[in-house]
Amino acid sequence: MEIVNSNSSQLSNYEVLKHLQQLKDGRKKDKRQGQLATITYETLRYLENTPCNQQTPETITTCLKALERFNLSKNEKLMIINLPPTTALEIQLMIEESEERLTEEQVNEILVIVAEHFPHVQKAEEKEEPEES
Template sequence: MEIINANAATLSNFEVLKHLQKIKDSKRKHKGQLATITYETLRYLEETPCKDQTPQKIANCLKALQPFNLSKTEKLMLINTPPTTPLEIQLLVEESEEKLTEEQVQQILDILAEYFPFIVPEKIKVEENSN
């Protein structure tokens, strides 16, 4: 098999899940390796947060994330595996310490929790100096 255009599109886990469900439900039954791959991938994705996502929630979440100047890849990772802690955002957003303040990190966590209520974000604990 030859890859014609490697960057034609990047799909979210939600989009892959929906596509594989259509394949599974189609009249034409696939045999062999494709059926196994479809089955195993569906089984995996049905246990991830994407099972509770909707196209509308994803679109609204992406609009809400616009002010943070995140790359398409960073947004995709936030949608696919919504972080619940500032540390997870650090791991998903390149150079997050330079790009985002603690307040912005908390705002991102709150946005993700608003559109994907099945995740519960951890609040950032701000230590106060008693000097």
């Protein structure tokens, strides 16, 4: 295996969505790129139904700054941005050894930070929950 670009980094879902939208808008229809067009279309369709569709560079940046004090890895921050957690269980699944690294109060603080920066996630989940009779 050969390293093509040693400076590459991971992209958030938001960055992938914006890049694919630019490709789609800037590309002329070319029948030779049928499979690429299909993959681009399917990926865009998927990402448009995820929280990243409502994110902005500013909300992502401010959320990451607010999360700095928790000493999270880049991958953990990326997971929080891509799929903003709404419960303590989701945080446990995203953050390695969260029981040892974070107190219950810190987990609640992370949930508050996420809710402040990505309020659309909370609203979407409230719509999905069926009302109890």
